[in-house]
Amino acid sequence: MRKLKEFIIDKLIFICGLASIFFVILIFLFLSKEALAVFKYVSPVDFLAGKRWYPISEPAQLGILPLIFGSLMVTLGAAIISIPIGIACAVYISEVAPSGIKEFLKAGIELLAAIPSVVLGFIGMVTLVPWVKRIFGLPTGLTALSGSIILAFMAMPTIVSIAEDALYSVPKNYKEGAFALGATHWQTIYRVLLPAASSGIVAAVMLGIGRVIGETMAVMMITGNAAVIPHSILVPVRTLTATIAAEMGEAVVGSEHYFALFAIGIVLFIISFIINVSADLFLHKRS
Amino acid sequence: MVKFVAKDLNIWFGQVRALKNVDIEIKANEILSIIGPSNSGKTSFLRMLNRLNDLSPGFRMGGWLGFDGEDIRKIDICGLRKRVGMVFALPLPLPLSIFENVAYGVKMHGERRRPKVCALVEHSLKQAYLWDEVKDRLDVSAFKLSGGQQQRLCIARTLAVEPEVILFDEPCSGLDPISTSKVEEAMLKLKKDYTIVLVTNNVKQAARVGDRTAFFLSGELVELDSTEKIFTNPADRRTDGYIRGEFG
């Protein structure tokens, strides 16, 4: 009896252990199932490189290049803001901050990570967007720049916490060795600690950027959602994610528009897959 | 009567060969002391006897190891471990009360009758010379006890499942001399009812309690004989050297 029970439990545990693989495959299958149908209407090249996204015109024009550029521009902006600040903050927390306030700073970072994206989007909309409009004298503050700033805040908790882990796990004797040679604390940090933690920091940056590319609600609320190829960071853009979120509600199930949105989903899935697998490789290079 | 028989026993952990062609017999109701320097394979051998090595990554065995004439690999593993108990090097109470620590194994083997469990707990604690010290506070955490008391608690916990063999893995390595002598006293009393295998770093302890003594070196069994013979007139030069403290 005990034997049988154990046998069943063992098998159940094994099956649940495989659940993550199962779900990743399931997600991929169901996205592809709906996405591939779009290529009856548009060739993969025209889909990825087409400059017009007019999904409800007759005939529909399904080129996602403007959306890719929108995502790239917002992501690039967010990366430029969040990477230096995030890494600097990680260094401060792990090396410089007095131990008394360290936990407090970490709690602040966790707090930022916990704020729902729709709340950040809302705050961005009512504060940041009017500022951008006024400062740059624009017709609208709903721009790629506003999106980049808000997204930078969503990337920073990821960058800070993973980079801090990487710095923390540098063996203590590296640091002691540098001190013993008479290096100052700051010299030790940028000559010894940062290089030693570099692969972890690269992973932190990649995961932060992954978070940005996949972010939906805040972007949709503050980037203005104009599906044209942007020529400046001060114009409205539309990202891949926002397009799905904004249009799926209106797309008819089984229409080419519906399939096209799934195809965008597959593009996002593949991007996040590549980012996560390579970040994981970087993280494991360390150990 | 012979409890354990090892014939040409070899074990590996990954690429590392921890035991080399060991032949040994362990008799019922004796105390067999196993001595040797660290990494000599003595603990690996001990952990063979209740198959705790199975938990180590990369473990493989070759040769034969029999318990009561049966291939150890064919015996139900939970049943084997119930019959062959283990006391570890450090006192390792479970994060439970004193009572629950001793009752743990009993309950895991399906004994649910409260009076039976209580009786077993009391009897085991008495055998381990701990009852008088803890009888008024059985429900406090086992971590509240001193190191020596914790180790005797671990002995009581092992006794409670009514084993036939008790394996001691350097049981006094973390203890002061007074606690050590209490543990040794318990061992000598237990000999009457149990077979005891004692792995120890302390040569004098082997001399004090062992009926027979085995000397392991680099995974090989160098010599096995009566304790008196080993300590007065060992056959192998290396045994003599180790006992006299020339290495180890």
Added chain:
Amino acid sequence: MSNTQRSQKIAFFFLFLATLLILVPVGLIVVVIVQKGLPAINWQFLSDIPRQGMRAGGIFPAIIGTFYLVFGAILFALPIGLLAAIYLSEYAGNNPLNRIIKLAIVNLAGVPSVVYGLFGLALFVVFLRFGASILSGSLTLGIMILPIIITTAREALESVPQSFREVSLSLGASKWQTIRHIVLPNAIPGILTGTILGLGRAAGETAPILFTVAAFYLPRLPKSIFDQVMALPYHLYVISTQVPNVEEKIRYGTALVLLSLVLFMNLVAIIIRYNFRKRKKW
């Protein structure tokens, strides 16, 4: 002061500045939402249905909807996540299969939330014909929080000392008995922490529920798991972008309720973790 010391001072100042640059806005965001949202909070706001095209009344259906969704998600994700964590911590060795499982978890954690929404739409709403419903939304959210639960539960299980397992096994307890009576009880605070963090995440997400459950306006409570519901994050999105002329107070009030809910869960998780570390017996 020597040159190197001066450059260290300057460098540390900039590091400090960067930290402020993150934390000050965070503080401001919380303060502003509390300050502007608090005046909206009263019993009516929390217990009434939205009225006048969501420009007045309360947000009760959205609060209830979020509770249903979060509860459903955890009901699905906790058992699977916990067992998966047990597999990884207690059964899995270092073989290629387990490497793939870990990679799958990392990937699951990185899939954009809107892609979860698409997946939920394709699988639960359309393929399994659950329609836009609590069931579809909960399952979608459940799969999304699965990696959080697996990762934290696994850490909690692995932090239980190996020696406890050895002791239990050496007494003849079986593997499952050891897990059930020794490993799990000592990992519960960590598992609880992960579960609550997952709850918080599920409560705050909008994109996965957009097409799987969320109702634009539905001033009644759901009767079955096949009903649609309103949800707090989606409601906040709707009244801040889709409905014109909503009083600022109501928007901030909704943001405050959502933020409080999420932060409260995180706070509880942090307190459990803190107490557990303090009282740790080994």
